[in-house]
Amino acid sequence: MKRAILYIRVSTDEQADKGYSQRDQDERLRRYCNNQNIQIDKVIFEDHSAKSFKRPEWERLLEGVKKRTARPDYILFTKWDRFSRNAGDAYQMINLLNSLGIEPQAVEQPLDLSVPENKMMLAIYLAAPEVENDRRALNTFYGMRRAKKEGRVLGMAPFGYINRTTENGKKYIAIKQPEASNIQWAFKEMAKGILAVDQVRQAINKRGKQISKSAFHVSLRNAVYCGKVFIQKHKDEEAHFVEGQHEPLISEALFYKVQNIIDGNIRQKRPQTKISSDDNLPLRGFLICPECGRNLTGSASKGSKGGYYYYYHCIPKCGFRKSAVKANQIFQDNLEKYEFPIVIQEILHEVMMINYKSFGSVFDNRRGAIALEIDRFNAKLSKARDLLFDEKLDADDYREIKEECKKNIEALEEELSALMSEQKNLNIKRNLESALNVLSKLSNVYKEGDIETKRQIIGSIYPEKLLFDGSTYRTPRVNVVAQSILLINKALLDKKNRTNKSLSYLSGLVAGTGLEPVSAAADMSPPVFALK
Numbered sequence: 001m002k003r004a005i006l007y008i009r010v011s012t013d014e015q016a017d018k019g020y021s022q023r024d025q026d027e028r029l030r031r032y033c034n035n036q037n038i039q040i041d042k043v044i045f046e047d048h049s050a051k052s053f054k055r056p057e058w059e060r061l062l063e064g065v066k067k068r069t070a071r072p073d074y075i076l077f078t079k080w081d082r083f084s085r086n087a088g089d090a091y092q093m094i095n096l097l098n099s100l101g102i103e104p105q106a107v108e109q110p111l112d113l114s115v116p117e118n119k120m121m122l123a124i125y126l127a128a129p130e131v132e133n134d135r136r137a138l139n140t141f142y143g144m145r146r147a148k149k150e151g152r153v154l155g156m157a158p159f160g161y162i163n164r165t166t167e168n169g170k171k172y173i174a175i176k177q178p179e180a181s182n183i184q185w186a187f188k189e190m191a192k193g194i195l196a197v198d199q200v201r202q203a204i205n206k207r208g209k210q211i212s213k214s215a216f217h218v219s220l221r222n223a224v225y226c227g228k229v230f231i232q233k234h235k236d237e238e239a240h241f242v243e244g245q246h247e248p249l250i251s252e253a254l255f256y257k258v259q260n261i262i263d264g265n266i267r268q269k270r271p272q273t274k275i276s277s278d279d280n281l282p283l284r285g286f287l288i289c290p291e292c293g294r295n296l297t298g299s300a301s302k303g304s305k306g307g308y309y310y311y312y313h314c315i316p317k318c319g320f321r322k323s324a325v326k327a328n329q330i331f332q333d334n335l336e337k338y339e340f341p342i343v344i345q346e347i348l349h350e351v352m353m354i355n356y357k358s359f360g361s362v363f364d365n366r367r368g369a370i371a372l373e374i375d376r377f378n379a380k381l382s383k384a385r386d387l388l389f390d391e392k393l394d395a396d397d398y399r400e401i402k403e404e405c406k407k408n409i410e411a412l413e414e415e416l417s418a419l420m421s422e423q424k425n426l427n428i429k430r431n432l433e434s435a436l437n438v439l440s441k442l443s444n445v446y447k448e449g450d451i452e453t454k455r456q457i458i459g460s461i462y463p464e465k466l467l468f469d470g471s472t473y474r475t476p477r478v479n480v481v482a483q484s485i486l487l488i489n490k491a492l493l494d495k496k497n498r499t500n501k502s503l504s505y506l507s508g509l510v511a512g513t514g515l516e517p518v519s520a521a522a523d524m525s526p527p528v529f530a531l532k
Contacts, residue, residue: 003039004074005061006030009046009082025078032076032107041072050085051133053093062096071101080106080122081129090126148229151245159183159211159219160249173224173246178208180249183219187250190220190258197262220262226255280310281324282454283331286462289314290469298324312468322470331458334473335443338461338482370416374409381405439485 008025022045033040048055065071075097077083083104084090094113097104105111109125111118144154153173157163160183162176182204189200201216211219223230223241227248233239278284281298289296292314300308310324384401387393438445446457461482467474478486 001037001039002073003041004033004076005041005065005072006033006043007046007058007061007075007077007082008044009048009050009055009077011047011049025082028078029076029107038074038076050081050083050129052086053084053089065100065102073101073103075102075104077104077106078108080109080125082106084126085129085133087123087126087130090122145231145234148231149242151229151243153224153229153244153246158222158224159215160225161246175247175249182207182209183225184249186216186220187225187254187258190261191254193261220258223255225249226252228252278310279451280328281312282451283312283324283327283458283466283468286455286458286466287312287327287468288465289318289320290467291320292318294318295465296320296468322468327468327470330471331473332443332447335446335457335461338485339440339442367416370412374412374416377405377409377412 006026006029008022008029010022010025026043030040032038044057044061046055046057048057053059061075080090083106084093094104103113106125111122111125113119113122147154152171153161157173157176160176160180161173163171164174165171185207186200186204189195189203190197195203197217197220198213201211201213204211204216219225224244224246225248227244227246228241229244231237231240231242278298278300280300284298285295287296288294294314296312296314298310298312300310303309311321312324312327313321381402384393384398384405388395388398442457446454449457461479462475462477463479464475464477
């Protein structure tokens with residue numbers, strides 16, 4: 001007696017009213033086997049598309065018959081479109097099954113494939129469903145494209161919207177709160193150019209519904225939020241935007257400003273990322289190991305008698321470890337060499353103000369240059385207008401010149417406004433006095449400051465990592481201001497000849513006896529220092 005495996009397949013878009021239900025196919029196949037005296041070996045139920053043979057149940061079926069020695073004679077199905085909807089794949093699978101001694105057969109469209117002419121009928125049976133699939137897919141594509149051109153948003157509503165259906169069955173998207181308010185806030189924060197994309201996303205997650213990194217990045221690029229619908233390029237039709245039928249959440253100007261920030265076309269004013277650190281470990285993140293060159297970290301160890309002891313250390317494999325208390329004290333004492341004498345603070349202030357005034361003329365020069373550029377574009381626009389009135393210039397050319405001039409004038413006016421605002425807000429005298437006051441007592445400011453202040457001082461003096469060997473610090477580079485102060489102090493200390501620290505920065509030199517008589521009345525004029 002012949003044996004057969006019954007293969008029953010439906011896909012999610014095929015229903016019983018089309019004659020594709022599993023029960024219906026099962027009944028037909030069993031009736032056929034009963035009439036033909038064929039033994040049913042196994043029944044396979046598949047719920048997958050026939051566009052390819054990458055179907056879970058079919059792959060298990062094929063793997064099983066390959067391993068068996070007693071293979072079935074037939075694999076039976078109702079019609080050839082239950083077997084495949086792809087002619088090329090179907091021919092390959094038929095050849096594979098034939099090589100295994102198995103004959104695939106459609107009970108309602110029987111074909112003797114040993115007769116060459118029957119292969120033409122097989123091609124028709126296989127190609128017809130494939131053509132139907134392609135036509136259905138093409139109709140769906142053009143229908144969706146037409147809907148998009150009419151301004152409708154298809155598919156799942158983006159974050160901040162929700163899918164709705166009108167009474168007549170037409171689908172649309174509506175604003176959903178609080179997600180809509182969150183996405184509006186996100187665009188406004190991004191437009192400020194301060195926070196990074198993921199920082200804004202994390203802030204949104206704290207405000208309400210969670211959103212993943214990828215979904216948030218897609219949202220920031222989605223023109224739906226400014227009332228636009230994107231139409232992709234197709235054949236000769238270029239990609240473009242159309243006005244959407246939905247209510248926008250943000251303006252176009254805000255949307256495109258955020259796009260420029262994400263693309264890097266607008267410079268962002270992001271603060272430097274701060275490394276969190278324990279108050280007892282201000283140098284964590286600034287030190288490198290003298291043994292292996294790795295970054296040192298810091299941690300606390302609990303003592304046997306209670307209390308905690310802090311250390312800067314490398315990885316266990318290296319083993320470098322030094323007391324944080326000692327390292328912090330050495331660093332603090334080392335800061336004294338970058339403090340300039342209080343007596344020269346006024347001199348430094350005057351020198352720097354003179355330099356600033358010469359530099360300040362740059363602002364005035366740039367303002368003047370911008371004003372001249374604006375006048376030049378206005379004159380060009382006025383001349384083009386006169387030529388248009390005299391019919392010596394085409395309307396399209398005038399419109400192009402007008403747009404160009406307007407764009408350049410707006411950019412120049414924006415630069416001028418930013419320049420004036422920057423100069424207005426820059427209180428150089430007050431900032432300079434504050435900076436010099438800090439530099440004159442740097443070690444004390446460091447000692448009394450909080451962890452954030454300490455780390456700012458460390459980072460401003462040493463732009464590169466410090467190498468700490470347990471007793472001294474070394475670094476390849478020091479801030480240029482700190483280096484200059486160090487040179488000034490060294491020059492002053494080389495000239496001192498007194499031991500009293502309070503007078504060590506005042507000149508103790510007297511004139512030689514060969515130059516002028518030495519008198520008891522000392523010259524009390526203030527000392528003068530050459531700043532190099």
